[in-house]
Amino acid sequence: xxxxxxxxxxAERYDSPYFDTRPGPAPDDITLLVVHNISLPxxxxxxxxxxxxxxxRIDYNADxxxxxxxxxxxxxHFFIRRDGRVIQYVSANDRAxxxxxxxxxxxxxxxxxxxxxxxxxxxxVPFEAAQYGALAALTVALRRHYPLTDVQGHEHIAPGRKxxxxxxFDWDYYQKLLNQKALEEPALVGAIAGxxxxxxxxxxx
Numbered sequence: 001x002x003x004x005x006x007x008x009x010x011a012e013r014y015d016s017p018y019f020d021t022r023p024g025p026a027p028d029d030i031t032l033l034v035v036h037n038i039s040l041p042x043x044x045x046x047x048x049x050x051x052x053x054x055x056x057r058i059d060y061n062a063d064x065x066x067x068x069x070x071x072x073x074x075x076x077h078f079f080i081r082r083d084g085r086v087i088q089y090v091s092a093n094d095r096a097x098x099x100x101x102x103x104x105x106x107x108x109x110x111x112x113x114x115x116x117x118x119x120x121x122x123x124x125v126p127f128e129a130a131q132y133g134a135l136a137a138l139t140v141a142l143r144r145h146y147p148l149t150d151v152q153g154h155e156h157i158a159p160g161r162k163x164x165x166x167x168x169f170d171w172d173y174y175q176k177l178l179n180q181k182a183l184e185e186p187a188l189v190g191a192i193a194g195x196x197x198x199x200x201x202x203x204x205x
Contacts, residue, residue, distance in 0.1 A: 004145045006091030010137065011078060016054045016089035018075035018097050023112050026093045030146040032114040033139060034099055036076065036154045037121040037164040041065050045082050045120050054079070054089045073097060076116040078138060084130030086138060092146065102157040104150070110157050115142060123166030132170070136177035140184075143191050151197045171199055 040049035041063045052058040054075045060066045076098045079087045090096040098116030154162040182192035
């Protein structure tokens with residue numbers, strides 16, 4: 001596992017400058033997968049702006065709402081487009097800047113031990129079947145290299161501050177596809193079955 005560079009073949013690589021080294025031992029400390037949603041402008045899909053944001057290339061004049069993004073340095077390990085295409089910005093061995101102020105199982109700073117996946121979407125629009133399939137395949141691929149134990153939404157590790165991936169993300173469907181994908185790799189069936197996938201109820205409730 002130590003020879004794996006953290007870049008997945010199933011993803012298109014688009015390097016971000018917004019990352020740093022994890023404080024814990026990689027890959028042993030990478031145990032959490034965090035699911036987000038994002039769209040720029042809000043509710044609009046298919047444009048270049050999310051990738052531009054994550055790579056420091058965004059044109060702040062492209063939309064009036066982008067004025068609030070000035071000076072923001074954020075990234076995610078992965079971004080899944082509406083058609084299921086996967087883009088990777090940061091090696092999963094490194095720390096991407098996606099979770100912000102967050103906590104899980106008594107640990108603060110989830111970026112330290114988490115992998116972040118952004119889905120192109122919003123809290124108000126159902127996600128596409130292709131995105132669920134890509135997320136399940138990505139999860140299995142990551143589990144080959146990292147000791148993931150939990151999958152959470154951003155809303156669950158930052159309750160009251162974040163709401164994504166939102167009420168329209170179907171956690172049960174995702175887990176069903178995840179289990180199906182795992183059957184394609186018998187060596188991972190037990191590991192995937194042992195993943196604790198949140199059921200959509202924020203921790204603050």
